Amino acid sequence: MEEKIQEILNQEVTKTRKIQQLILLGLTRTQIAQLVTNGNYGFVQNVYAKMKAQGLLNMTDAEATERGFNRRFGVEFEAYNVDRNVLCDALNEAGIFTIIESYNHITRRHWKIVTDSSIRGNKGFELVSPILQGEAGITEMKKVCEILKQCGAKVNLSCGTHVHIDAHSINLGSWKRIYINYARLERVIDDFMPKSRKGNNNFYTKGFSTITNFEEKISNAISLVEIDNFFGSRYFKINPKSYARHNTIEFRQHSGTVEFEKISNWVRFLGNLITFSEDNLVTDKSLEGLAEFNSREIMNYLRRRTNKLKTR
Numbered sequence: 001m002e003e004k005i006q007e008i009l010n011q012e013v014t015k016t017r018k019i020q021q022l023i024l025l026g027l028t029r030t031q032i033a034q035l036v037t038n039g040n041y042g043f044v045q046n047v048y049a050k051m052k053a054q055g056l057l058n059m060t061d062a063e064a065t066e067r068g069f070n071r072r073f074g075v076e077f078e079a080y081n082v083d084r085n086v087l088c089d090a091l092n093e094a095g096i097f098t099i100i101e102s103y104n105h106i107t108r109r110h111w112k113i114v115t116d117s118s119i120r121g122n123k124g125f126e127l128v129s130p131i132l133q134g135e136a137g138i139t140e141m142k143k144v145c146e147i148l149k150q151c152g153a154k155v156n157l158s159c160g161t162h163v164h165i166d167a168h169s170i171n172l173g174s175w176k177r178i179y180i181n182y183a184r185l186e187r188v189i190d191d192f193m194p195k196s197r198k199g200n201n202n203f204y205t206k207g208f209s210t211i212t213n214f215e216e217k218i219s220n221a222i223s224l225v226e227i228d229n230f231f232g233s234r235y236f237k238i239n240p241k242s243y244a245r246h247n248t249i250e251f252r253q254h255s256g257t258v259e260f261e262k263i264s265n266w267v268r269f270l271g272n273l274i275t276f277s278e279d280n281l282v283t284d285k286s287l288e289g290l291a292e293f294n295s296r297e298i299m300n301y302l303r304r305r306t307n308k309l310k311t312r
Contacts (some may be wrong), residue, residue: 001025009035014279019047023057070134071271072166074107074248075141075263077128078159078256080121082151084113087125090147096140098127107131107246111144118204120158131166138264145260157196159256160204163267164248165274172224177277178249179218179227182238183208184282185273189253191287192305197255204235205252249274265301269294 008021015036022032029048033041051057084100091098091111098111109130116126127148132140170178182189186207190198200207208214211230221227224243231240235252242250254266269290276282276293284292287306291299 005035012281012283015043016047017279019044020051023048023051071274072131072133073137073267073271074129074131074164075267076126076160076162076164077144077148077153077258078116078119078124078126078161079148079153079155079258080119080124080159081154082125082148083123084125087127087148087151087153088113090151091144094143094147096144096147105245118158121154121156124158138267141263141267142260145258145263148258153258155256155258160197160202160252161254161257161263161266163251163254163263163270164242164246165251165270166247167243167249168247170249170274172221174274174278175224175227175249176218176221177279177281178274179208179238180215181273181277181280181282183214183218184285185290186237188285188287188290192302192309193253194255194309197253206233206236208236261301262305265298268298269302272298 004025005022005027008018008025011018018036019032022035023029027035029041029044033039033044037043088098088100096111098113099108101108101112101114103114103116107130108128111130112128114126114128116124119126127144129141129144132138167175186209190207196202197205200210211217217230218227221230224240228240228244234241234250237251237253239250239252242248251270254263257263272293280293282289287302290302294302
């Protein structure tokens with residue numbers, strides 16, 4: 001116990017993050033105040049009260065991080081092999097309100113099916129969600145994946161699955177840490193992506209290694225506009241132009257899929273990464289380092305996925 005406490009205290013993270021971990025470790029609020037805040041019990045109590053309100057007590061640190069997933073998000077499925085009218089009818093019959101539209105970037109209150117000229121294959125399409133939220137959104141996404149599979153939707157190397165997460169409450173400091181953390185973990189994330197989505201293999205999802213002195217530039221940026229300017233394109237693993245257009249942070253790296261297990265774990269992983277980045281920078285850049293902010297279930301999936309892709 002003493003070794004674990006000291007490990008937490010030695011971390012280069014905020015006081016709030018240390019307090020959260022010590023609470024989950026089982027220390028009393030008085031003990032934590034003496035260790036972290038020079039006896040300021042009120043500060044610790046405020047952190048405790050917030051965790052209690054979110055239902056994050058009596059869990060492991062990683063489980064608490066995942067349990068806190070209640071973010072607003074959206075997903076874009078790129079696929080082919082299904083007539084748009086057939087897919088639209090199937091989704092509506094299943095209670096998923098869907099409309100066929102011409103290509104556009106407008107956020108709707110319904111699911112929309114649009115064309116996408118980048119998709120190779122007969123009867124290509126992009127299925128775009130409305131704003132989804134938390135576990136209810138995950139459940140709706142599961143239903144959509146089931147319909148896509150029932151209709152015979154297929155994916156190939158030209159397809160991607162893009163995830164948008166609401167960014168209204170993300171401040172500039174958190175934005176910087178998200179970019180830096182993703183860059184630090186880029187090789188690990190690449191390991192659970194297919195070859196077409198690794199490194200700089202895909203023009204539409206370029207890696208951050210293409211930008212000289214990336215971490216230094218991000219750290220010194222004084223605005224999101226400045227960050228956008230030195231990227232110069234939206235075709236990166238994180239789209240720097242998404243906030244100005246949609247008030248979201250868009251993650252573009254994931255390969256095309258209609259498999260719920262893949263996309264649900266990816267959405268949860270991204271939500272956890274954003275939460276972790278509110279106060280912290282990654283220090284352990286290994287696959288096992290992801291366990292600091294992901295549950296056992298997600299880690300088991302990431303290990304399986306990494307091992308499977310290593311054999312290809």
